[in-house]
Amino acid sequence: xxxxxxxxxxxxxxxxxxxxxxxxxxxxxxxxxxxxxxxxxxxxxxxxxxxxxxxxxxxxxxxxxxxxxxxxxxxxxxxxxxxxxxxxxxxxxxxxxxxxxxxxxxxxxxxxxxxxxxxxxxxxxxxxxxxxxxxxxxxxxxxxxxxxxxxxxxxxxxxxxxxxxxxxxxxxxxxxxxxxxxxxxxxxxxxxxxxxxxxxxxxxxxxxxxxxxxxxxxxxxxxxxxxxxxxxxxxxxxxxxxxxxxxxxxxxxxxxxxxxxxxxxxxxxxxxxxxxxxxxxxxxxxxxxxxxxxxxxx
Numbered sequence: 001x002x003x004x005x006x007x008x009x010x011x012x013x014x015x016x017x018x019x020x021x022x023x024x025x026x027x028x029x030x031x032x033x034x035x036x037x038x039x040x041x042x043x044x045x046x047x048x049x050x051x052x053x054x055x056x057x058x059x060x061x062x063x064x065x066x067x068x069x070x071x072x073x074x075x076x077x078x079x080x081x082x083x084x085x086x087x088x089x090x091x092x093x094x095x096x097x098x099x100x101x102x103x104x105x106x107x108x109x110x111x112x113x114x115x116x117x118x119x120x121x122x123x124x125x126x127x128x129x130x131x132x133x134x135x136x137x138x139x140x141x142x143x144x145x146x147x148x149x150x151x152x153x154x155x156x157x158x159x160x161x162x163x164x165x166x167x168x169x170x171x172x173x174x175x176x177x178x179x180x181x182x183x184x185x186x187x188x189x190x191x192x193x194x195x196x197x198x199x200x201x202x203x204x205x206x207x208x209x210x211x212x213x214x215x216x217x218x219x220x221x222x223x224x225x226x227x228x229x230x231x232x233x234x235x236x237x238x239x240x241x242x243x244x245x246x247x248x249x250x251x252x253x254x255x256x257x258x259x260x261x262x263x264x265x266x267x268x269x270x271x272x273x274x275x276x277x278x279x280x281x282x283x284x285x286x287x288x289x290x291x292x293x294x295x296x297x298x
Contacts, residue, residue, distance in 0.1 A: 001120055004033045004062050004091075006082040007073030011098035013109040014038075017073055024113050028120045033065045038073070067091055069119055069273065073112070075099030076189075080248045083146045083270045092126050092271035094119065103188055103287050106274040118275040128269035129201060130183045130225055135262045136245055136253050146270050147186030147248045149263050151231055151255065152178030152211060155242040159214050161234040166227045173234065176213040181206060181229060181263050185272075188288065190249065196220040200280060229263040 005021070007014060018038065025032050062070075062085060070093040072082040079095040086093035095105030096112045106124075107115040118124055132145040153160050162179050164171040182191035184199040187207050192198060196209035197220055204225040210218050223229075233243055237257035245261055246252045255261065284290035 001029060001069075002031045002033060002065060002067050003116070003119065004035075004065070004067045004070040004085075005038055005073060006035045006062070006070065006078060006085065007038045008075065008078045008098070009037055011074055013098050014073060017096065017098065017109050017112045020113050021116055024116060028117060030116065030120060033062060033067065035062050069094060071096060071116070071119075072105075073098055075102055076104045077250065079104050080146050081250060083272070084144050087131065087144055087146075087266075087268070087270050090268075090271075092124075092273040094124065094273035094275060101287050103283060104185070104272065106276055106278075115275045119273075124273050124275040127201060127272045127274060129185045129272045130204065131266035131268075131270045132181065132183060132206075132263055133266045134245065134247060136255060137259050140253075143247050143251055143253075144266060145186075145247045145263075146183065147189045148180050148182040148191060149261070150178060150180050150190065150211075150246045150249075151233065151261060152244055152246065153242045154244060155239065160237070160243070163232050163234050164208060165230040166223055168228075168230075171208070171221070174210045174213060174218060175215065176210045176218075178211040179231065180209040180211060181231070182209060183207075183225075185270075186248075188284075191220070194220075197222065198284070225265055231261045231263065232258055234258070 022032060067089060069091055070082055070086045072079040072093060072095045083093050096107050096115060097105030098109050132149055133142040134145055134149045135142050151162055159175050162174045164174060180191045180194060182196060184201045184203050187196060187199040191207050191209040194209045194211050196207050199205060199207060205222050206225055207220055207222055209220040243255040244252050245255050
């Protein structure tokens with residue numbers, strides 16, 4: 001089995017986790033393929049090169065090596081970055097959380113080796129997660145979003161006006177700091193912080209959430225996941241360098257005044273793997289402190 005690894009080097013537990021995985025991989029008949037950042041991080045760590053190759057090694061890099069599954073080592077941001085690669089390769093991704101919340105991850109650092117064992121034994125489930133593609137302007141390329149597509153501004157704090165249409169029908173004009181189009185997976189991220197609803201992953205819907213809307217009448221709107229959304233910033237517009245489109249809080253592009261952003265459902269879902277039996281509702285209670293104080297410790 002070929003297992004790809006992506007990760008964030010800033011986590012203190014990274015070297016230990018890499019060493020443990022690389023030491024166990026030969027016993028499981030697993031070939032680990034590390035992205036270049038992780039290969040550099042593990043180069044000086046005892047055991048990290050056993051059964052593992054970095055990009056450019058005998059098994060090739062993550063973009064070209066044959067892979068059965070991708071494992072992310074880090075927080076949710078690392079998993080989102082890896083999910084775009086996994087989507088391109090058509091393989092599942094499983095997260096090992098080295099951060100604080102890790103809402104999307106399936107295991108903590110202490111369970112990384114056992115998680116790899118379960119993957120080899122096929123003891124994991126796959127949750128297809130709705131994804132989006134966003135295109136800026138008529139000539140722009142498509143960009144995959146797992147969590148959300150956000151139009152916002154930088155610079156001086158002042159409102160912008162954003163026109164939103166769904167399937168060619170005008171939804172309305174939003175005045176505020178920006179707007180979020182979130183998937184059910186992204187409903188527990190930026191959209192939730194902006195007052196949007198939490199949507200269970202299996203629900204086929206999108207959430208449109210305004211960021212600090214300048215009116216009491218605007219509330220988050222839930223639309224069909226198959227809706228073709230069109231968003232554009234209306235006059236008066238800020239300086240062009242202040243308009244931005246962000247994808248999953250990681251990929252950003254400048255947005256020209258009155259330039260359209262088209263957001264549609266991706267052609268296929270992201271395959272999120274889990275090697276535990278923890279339900280979405282358990283994660284809500286434990287990681288987002290959902291509900292009363294019953295499940296909370298001292």
